[in-house]
Amino acid sequence: MIDAPGSAPSRLLQGLNPEQLAAVTLPAVPALVLAGAGSGKTRVLTTRIAWLLNTGQASPGGVLAVTFTNKAAKEMLTRLGAMLPVAVRGMWIGTFHGLCNRFLRAHWKLAGLAQGFQILDSSDQLSAVKRVIKAMNLDEERFVPKQVSWFIAGCKEEGERPRDVDVRDEQSRKLVEIYQAYQDQCEREGVVDFGELMLRSYELLRDNEPLREHYRRRFSHVLVDEFQDTNKLQYAWLKMLAPPGLMGQSVLAVGDDDQSIYAFRGARVGNMADFEREYRVPRVIKLEQNYRSFGHILDAANGLISHNAQRLGKNLRTEAGVGEPVRVVENTSDYAEAQWLLEEAQQLHRSGTPRSEIALLYRSNAQSRVLESALFNAGVPYRVYGGLRFFERAEVKHALAYLRLLENANDDTSFLRVVNFPTRGIGARSIEQLQDAARASGRSLAQSVGAVPGKAGEKLRGFVDLIDGMRTATQGLTLREIIEHMLAQTGLVDFYRTDKEGQDRIENLEELVNAAESFVTQEGFGKDAVALPVDEQGGGDVASTATAPALITGDPAAPDAETGEIMSPLAAFLTHASLEAGDNQAQAGQDAIQLMTVHSAKGLEFDAVFITGIEEGLFPHEQSLSDADGVEEERRLMYVAITRARKRLYLSFSQTRMLHGQTRYNVKSRFFDEIPEHTLKWLTPRQQGFGSGYAREYQQAWQRGSGLSGIVGAGRVEPAAPPPPPFVAAAAGQAAGLRVGQTVFHTKFGEGIVTTLEGRGADARAQVQFGRHGSKWLSLAIAKLTPVD
DNA sequence: TGCTCTAAGCTTTTT
DNA sequence: GCTTAGAGCA
Numbered sequence: 009m010i011d012a013p014g015s016a017p018s019r020l021l022q023g024l025n026p027e028q029l030a031a032v033t034l035p036a037v038p039a040l041v042l043a044g045a046g047s048g049k050t051r052v053l054t055t056r057i058a059w060l061l062n063t064g065q066a067s068p069g070g071v072l073a074v075t076f077t078n079k080a081a082k083e084m085l086t087r088l089g090a091m092l093p094v095a096v097r098g099m100w101i102g103t104f105h106g107l108c109n110r111f112l113r114a115h116w117k118l119a120g121l122a123q124g125f126q127i128l129d130s131s132d133q134l135s136a137v138k139r140v141i142k143a144m145n146l147d148e149e150r151f152v153p154k155q156v157s158w159f160i161a162g163c164k165e166e167g168e169r170p171r172d173v174d175v176r177d178e179q180s181r182k183l184v185e186i187y188q189a190y191q192d193q194c195e196r197e198g199v200v201d202f203g204e205l206m207l208r209s210y211e212l213l214r215d216n217e218p219l220r221e222h223y224r225r226r227f228s229h230v231l232v233d234e235f236q237d238t239n240k241l242q243y244a245w246l247k248m249l250a251p252p253g254l255m256g257q258s259v260l261a262v263g264d265d266d267q268s269i270y271a272f273r274g275a276r277v278g279n280m281a282d283f284e285r286e287y288r289v290p291r292v293i294k295l296e297q298n299y300r301s302f303g304h305i306l307d308a309a310n311g312l313i314s315h316n317a318q319r320l321g322k323n324l325r326t327e328a329g330v331g332e333p334v335r336v337v338e339n340t341s342d343y344a345e346a347q348w349l350l351e352e353a354q355q356l357h358r359s360g361t362p363r364s365e366i367a368l369l370y371r372s373n374a375q376s377r378v379l380e381s382a383l384f385n386a387g388v389p390y391r392v393y394g395g396l397r398f399f400e401r402a403e404v405k406h407a408l409a410y411l412r413l414l415e416n417a418n419d420d421t422s423f424l425r426v427v428n429f430p431t432r433g434i435g436a437r438s439i440e441q442l443q444d445a446a447r448a449s450g451r452s453l454a455q456s457v458g459a460v461p462g463k464a465g466e467k468l469r470g471f472v473d474l475i476d477g478m479r480t481a482t483q484g485l486t487l488r489e490i491i492e493h494m495l496a497q498t499g500l501v502d503f504y505r506t507d508k509e510g511q512d513r514i515e516n517l518e519e520l521v522n523a524a525e526s527f528v529t530q531e532g533f534g535k536d537a538v539a540l541p542v543d544e545q546g547g548g549d550v551a552s553t554a555t556a557p558a559l560i561t562g563d564p565a566a567p568d569a570e571t572g573e574i575m576s577p578l579a580a581f582l583t584h585a586s587l588e589a590g591d592n593q594a595q596a597g598q599d600a601i602q603l604m605t606v607h608s609a610k611g612l613e614f615d616a617v618f619i620t621g622i623e624e625g626l627f628p629h630e631q632s633l634s635d636a637d638g639v640e641e642e643r644r645l646m647y648v649a650i651t652r653a654r655k656r657l658y659l660s661f662s663q664t665r666m667l668h669g670q671t672r673y674n675v676k677s678r679f680f681d682e683i684p685e686h687t688l689k690w691l692t693p694r695q696q697g698f699g700s701g702y703a704r705e706y707q708q709a710w711q712r713g714s715g716l717s718g719i720v721g722a723g724r725v726e727p728a729a730p731p732p733p734p735f736v737a738a739a740a741g742q743a744a745g746l747r748v749g750q751t752v753f754h755t756k757f758g759e760g761i762v763t764t765l766e767g768r769g770a771d772a773r774a775q776v777q778f779g780r781h782g783s784k785w786l787s788l789a790i791a792k793l794t795p796v797d
Numbered sequence: 798t799g800c801t802c803t804a805a806g807c808t809t810t811t812t
Numbered sequence: 813g814c815t816t817a818g819a820g821c822a
Contacts, residue, residue, distance in 0.1 A: 076811065078811090078812085109812095129812080130810095203812090237811095272808080374807070374814095428798095589812080605808090607809050631809095641809095667807090668814095670813090
């Protein structure tokens with residue numbers, strides 16, 4: 009399967025620049041590659057793997073390559089497959105979660121998991137948390153399910169079990185209690201959430217020495233993509249598999265600190281510096297040659313990002329020439345901005361740029377509406393990224409819930425989702441009775457239907473009979489037949505047939521059947537599945553030596569380490585559906601203008617890019633202004649946005665903008681002052697600071713001191729930030745009942761003590777000392793403070 | 798029990 | 813300004 013050494017490796021290395029070549033052919037030492045935007049990072053990663061295999065330095069089974077998204081993993085596999093005739097499916101190339109899943113499927117018993125455990129996605133986790141909060145009889149006002157869910161996920165990302173969490177006050181003590189109860193519930197139901205996949209894998213490696221040693225020996229080459237996005241737990245997991253200083257193993261981390269935009273979900277840019285230090289990286293390789301954009305665009309990006317203090321340091325360069333200047337436009341309103349973008353985009357399209365090469369980027373999803381309506385009214389095809397994904401659609405989730413119940417009758421989340429859908433006359437009362445019975449006996453809902461008396465009990469037993477009946481009837485059927493049987497038996501399709509907007513939903517259910525069909529084909533579950541030979545180095549692989557037919561395919565289908573049993577196609581498909589929520593883009597096919605947030609644009613590139621709404625408070629976002637780190641992340645976000653453009657870049661902002669039903673008056677973003685002047689071309693007259701119209705009025709009002717200095721509803725403190733405009737006056741205050749020294753509760757910051765009270769009416773404000781979040785100034789007109797006695 | 802109406806929310810997102 | 817989720821009503 010590997011070409012003879014000699015000519016092939018040199019062919020692989022053709023066309024690489026010196027830095028890329030150095031990265032690809034690194035000896036087996038720990039290495040950190042700082043890969044700038046558009047510097048050929050994926051090419052380096054895949055070429056290195058191909059080179060390692062081709063020169064015989066690694067076998068396919070000895071490579072571990074980990075990414076964040078399924079898309080990146082697939083891309084790597086595809087490119088690798090194109091470079092080498094290698095059975096890429098046997099290789100451990102995948103997402104962090106996908107690989108952890110694969111690992112846990114093989115070692116479920118050692119990990120203390122249920123065999124065939126199912127995976128909760130974020131919305132499943134949320135409903136599970138809701139149930140826990142209800143069962144504990146807690147106030148949902150005080151323990152907001154979303155926040156609790158977020159808290160649990162956050163703990164796991166930090167590698168913390170309930171016992172590890174720092175308890176500061178009553179609120180956090182209770183949160184930890186919920187966390188523990190949630191864990192118990194997951195255990196009972198045989199399900200794990202995303203964080204659990206990571207954490208469980210980490211703990212198993214940490215606590216089981218033979219297993220750890222085995223995998224360390226097995227993976228001679230470890231590669232990590234987008235290292236700047238790793239969180240604490242992922243880095244710890246990596247150190248378990250590839251510890252610093254281990255002989256005979258190479259670790260390659262690739263990342264770009266300037267493109268770190270996921271701190272809000274636990275990413276630690278600091279992992280890059282830690283990696284360099286802990287692994288004693290001899291030389292950091294910088295990929296600064298950019299193959300994407302023209303000079304002015306890169307200069308703008310370089311100039312902007314140089315205002316960040318915390319950087320490893322890097323400057324993009326190109327040989328493509330300066331190209332066109334970056335165009336800047338000021339608009340009077342968001343509506344005018346949309347209108348202008350529309351016309352300019354049309355003009356671009358008329359002069360030959362495909363619509364799919366035109367991207368409209370924005371900071372937050374709410375901004376897409378006005379752009380969409382302008383495009384829609386003009387009849388211009390467009391595509392919005394970031395909506396509901398296929399497996400997240402309600403009807404698809406309903407269908408999946410039935411399928412999950414076939415696999416695992418004790419999955420209470422799924423049980424509750426469909427017990428009365430389509431309606432079967434099982435109401436809230438009956439379900440409550442059932443839940444009480446289940447709680448009393450510590451059993452699952454399905455196991456407790458016998459304990460509910462009367463008509464309600466009969467109906468509940470009828471539902472369980474339906475599920476059991478389907479389970480029996482679908483024995484031995486193909487996945488496609490199972491799903492079709494389920495859709496008919498449960499009445500899901502019939503239900504949507506009578507629904508007025510049901511046609512789309514039925515189509516989605518049909519699409520589910522197709523998705524299952526292609527999953528079966530791709531993963532080799534079909535009757536004529538061919539076992540792929542897997543080249544195992546040393547033959548000591550725990551995960552596959554006990555496996556009779558070496559059918560190691562995609563992530564979901566890892567065979568059990570002890571029995572060699574391969575998951576059923578249904579179980580594998582359900583896992584697939586949880587780990588890969590599917591495409592999140594609307595109507596594919598026709599040539600359409602691309603609309604997306606800057607976050608979702610990361611990793612993509614377009615001939616022409618419009619960055620819209622570049623205004624203070626929006627970009628940088630007001631909720632990021634409270635600390636320097638927040639502003640630096642916003643700046644990186646802008647850097648990511650700018651570097652998406654190949655040939656032409658537009659930056660636009662607007663004086664007014666409709667947001668949350670109110671007209672906001674904005675000033676242009678500070679980022680305009682940080683981009684080198686020579687790269688910019690102002691299509692509208694350049695405003696010098698606070699120049700005219702609203703801005704002057706606003707400034708004068710501000711100088712008179714009528715602004716609310718540093719007081720924002722969420723409690724952020726930032727005197728340097730532009731204050732809310734005076735005409736968006738706050739409503740009357742509710743200072744009544746507050747006094748200095750009083751303990752109050754804030755939904756975001758928890759409990760705190762009032763240290764200062766100032767002002768009256770709309771100006772009333774309080775300084776509150778919160779345990780975890782420190783001292784905050786809060787406008788009483790906006791912030792909700794509940795006195796605690 | 799099912800449907801309609803009102804109230805709350807609202808930065809960014811992958812798995 | 814618009815969507816979603818839960819409470820109240822028929």
